[in-house]
Amino acid sequence: MKRGLFVIVVLFLLLAGCAAKDEQTSGAMEEMTESHGHGDVKITKHFDESLTMLTDKNLFSLEMVIPAKQLSMGVNTVEIIVHHASGGDVPQAELTVTPWMPSMGHGVMQKPVVTERGGGLYSVDNVVLSMTGHWQLQVKVAKDDKEDTAVFNFPEVKAMGHEHAMMHAPPPKDLDYATMKMTANNAYNVMYKSIGGQIRINRIHSWELTINDAAGQPVNDAMVTVVGDMPEHGHGLPTQPEITKVGAGGLYRVDGMKFTMPGWWVVTVSIMVDGVHDSVSFNLNIL
Amino acid sequence: MLNFLMRASGAAAATVLLFILFSIVWPGPALSMDQHTWSEQEKAVLRSLSIEALGSLPVDPSNRYSDNPQAAAFGKKLFFEDHFSGNMKVSCATCHRVDYSFTDNLPLSHGMDTTPRRSMPLIGVAYNSWFFWDGRSDSLWSQALGPIENKLEHGISRTMSAYIISKYYRKDYEELFGPLPDFMEENFPQNARPALDDPDALKAWVLMTPEQREVVNRIYVNMGKSIAAFVRTILPQPSAFDRYVEQIHAGETIPSRMVLTNEEVAGLRLFIGKAKCTNCHNGPLFTNSDFHNIGLPQKENVAPDKGRAAAITQVLSNEFNCLGQYSDAHPNDCPELRFIDTSNKKYAGAFKTPTLRNVAERPPYMHAGQFATLREVLEFYRSQAQNPELSHGNLTDKELDQLEAFLHALSSPIASFQAEVQ
Numbered sequence: 226m227k228r229g230l231f232v233i234v235v236l237f238l239l240l241a242g243c244a245a246k247d248e249q250t251s252g253a254m255e256e257m258t259e260s261h262g263h264g265d266v267k268i269t270k271h272f273d274e275s276l277t278m279l280t281d282k283n284l285f286s287l288e289m290v291i292p293a294k295q296l297s298m299g300v301n302t303v304e305i306i307v308h309h310a311s312g313g314d315v316p317q318a319e320l321t322v323t324p325w326m327p328s329m330g331h332g333v334m335q336k337p338v339v340t341e342r343g344g345g346l347y348s349v350d351n352v353v354l355s356m357t358g359h360w361q362l363q364v365k366v367a368k369d370d371k372e373d374t375a376v377f378n379f380p381e382v383k384a385m386g387h388e389h390a391m392m393h394a395p396p397p398k399d400l401d402y403a404t405m406k407m408t409a410n411n412a413y414n415v416m417y418k419s420i421g422g423q424i425r426i427n428r429i430h431s432w433e434l435t436i437n438d439a440a441g442q443p444v445n446d447a448m449v450t451v452v453g454d455m456p457e458h459g460h461g462l463p464t465q466p467e468i469t470k471v472g473a474g475g476l477y478r479v480d481g482m483k484f485t486m487p488g489w490w491v492v493t494v495s496i497m498v499d500g501v502h503d504s505v506s507f508n509l510n511i512l
Numbered sequence: 513m514l515n516f517l518m519r520a521s522g523a524a525a526a527t528v529l530l531f532i533l534f535s536i537v538w539p540g541p542a543l544s545m546d547q548h549t550w551s552e553q554e555k556a557v558l559r560s561l562s563i564e565a566l567g568s569l570p571v572d573p574s575n576r577y578s579d580n581p582q583a584a585a586f587g588k589k590l591f592f593e594d595h596f597s598g599n600m601k602v603s604c605a606t607c608h609r610v611d612y613s614f615t616d617n618l619p620l621s622h623g624m625d626t627t628p629r630r631s632m633p634l635i636g637v638a639y640n641s642w643f644f645w646d647g648r649s650d651s652l653w654s655q656a657l658g659p660i661e662n663k664l665e666h667g668i669s670r671t672m673s674a675y676i677i678s679k680y681y682r683k684d685y686e687e688l689f690g691p692l693p694d695f696m697e698e699n700f701p702q703n704a705r706p707a708l709d710d711p712d713a714l715k716a717w718v719l720m721t722p723e724q725r726e727v728v729n730r731i732y733v734n735m736g737k738s739i740a741a742f743v744r745t746i747l748p749q750p751s752a753f754d755r756y757v758e759q760i761h762a763g764e765t766i767p768s769r770m771v772l773t774n775e776e777v778a779g780l781r782l783f784i785g786k787a788k789c790t791n792c793h794n795g796p797l798f799t800n801s802d803f804h805n806i807g808l809p810q811k812e813n814v815a816p817d818k819g820r821a822a823a824i825t826q827v828l829s830n831e832f833n834c835l836g837q838y839s840d841a842h843p844n845d846c847p848e849l850r851f852i853d854t855s856n857k858k859y860a861g862a863f864k865t866p867t868l869r870n871v872a873e874r875p876p877y878m879h880a881g882q883f884a885t886l887r888e889v890l891e892f893y894r895s896q897a898q899n900p901e902l903s904h905g906n907l908t909d910k911e912l913d914q915l916e917a918f919l920h921a922l923s924s925p926i927a928s929f930q931a932e933v934q
Binding site: 460462465467485512 | 553556557560641790791792794795800801802803847848850851852853854858
């Protein structure tokens, strides 16, 4: 719920910025005309930093905005504005978004959640990218009897790092600082513990993760990644932690954790077992 | 879509209006609060910044002589020795002046010639994980060896260093490290080093036998480890700020007894609050030891300094790093090197957060002396309000005065090995 609220606030800010710009430049909405054999089609663009794409059969034009600037490994949100190729917004369309990794020939278990925001705008949450590399977002638009698809390419999806997550979000008031949580899609239960007691700023230290599946059985052979991020500042850990499988009890050791700023940190643990990917984010307040 | 835009901006405007109304009605806690009253969380932050939180000197596992007083005494002599230079006039103390908080007063330091960066403060340096502005060394002893062979700094070689030690410090050295060979031109070239900027010295180094190189390296390393044993002892003493934190924790509240002025306390409140200085200047040395590109003005007609980005491969390939054969550490004792963040994109133009202890005593500021006064530094940070990493709030002129006053309260005398430093 909180997350949804936050997305809406970000969206408002983005849109307010767009509206303000309209007033200044009267006509920030660019309309590019392209010739595609069947006649002229228009791509309408509301935002400077957005991706635009015509659907395969030239029925729709899509504009994609990524609030976090770029997609990264983990859970992402994108906004898509759907226009008719001839111009005009497309409300009440049925939108399906599928993440796909062309080189590996696989997608992900998690289904993105599409919510219509009105005015041809759709927000797409829970876009899970389970690893780094080349990803595609396949978008299918169905409106009345018309259906068409487009593929957005993201050749270099990286782990959340310095160049990612420039969201500069202030911490929500009632942050959950639990050290044991279920992953986003309830596939795993994850607990973290700092080895050596309380986490101290500017000290390299180690964590111990305990991962169980939903039935409470230890998960001993997962591919685990740990990424630290400071949402208020848009940067990550000053180190590259290493994860070692203990091989029993669902235990994993994370070496090389280090926090160099006080305040709100988010540590995301991504887990992949037999193609099932899920992740969980822990909030920390470093003093 | 347009409809939606208008609705959205209307909602945003209403939110802003509500916020403004709320701000007018609610005076905020700061105004009604006594100058010396701090919340429990603020007190915890004050304690974390206090010299009390510094703890004992961290062990340097890569230098088994680091806490050896005899090595420190030897290192102190080397620190002030002018012979270790191409013109017999440059010592470590040339750019790390005892009378200037162990740094110098130049924008760009000058040894044999002018260097591209400012001299770093040495106060409390042993608590660092990385050394030099870009962290291209991972120990104090390997740091100490860098300038000796730098043409712009001491401008000599490791073989010449071994010559000087065998000639002037044979007894000191042998008592600590065992017998020294005789250094004569027949058996050791005078100017040999594995240098990429001096073909003659490199050729001389390559023509030496592996055994000869090992002998010279060992002496050179012991020299660095001795200098480090001395430099480790250069430590801050309690400042007015530290005494103030003691007062606060002792429950003292009578304004006339407080060691900080009202202006300094106001500056402290900004430092840990609105101005968010503790984002990077945290802990008892007021530094997170990390590297940041803060968008300093670039010098004209000079190639941009890549900072940390260029140093990552340097420290990883340095023969004198924590994992190298001259380190006394077990590989498990080198976590900083092992978990080093190798993203040179992230660290382009990034430099180390310096300590703020004694900062008022050592202008000019920044890695290349870009600013002559603390005021200029504060003005610069204020000008960076749009940079999310550096958003220090909209500071007024008066608030800059207060921050500046507080920074002066971080000065203290410097303790070092044997109080009479020289």
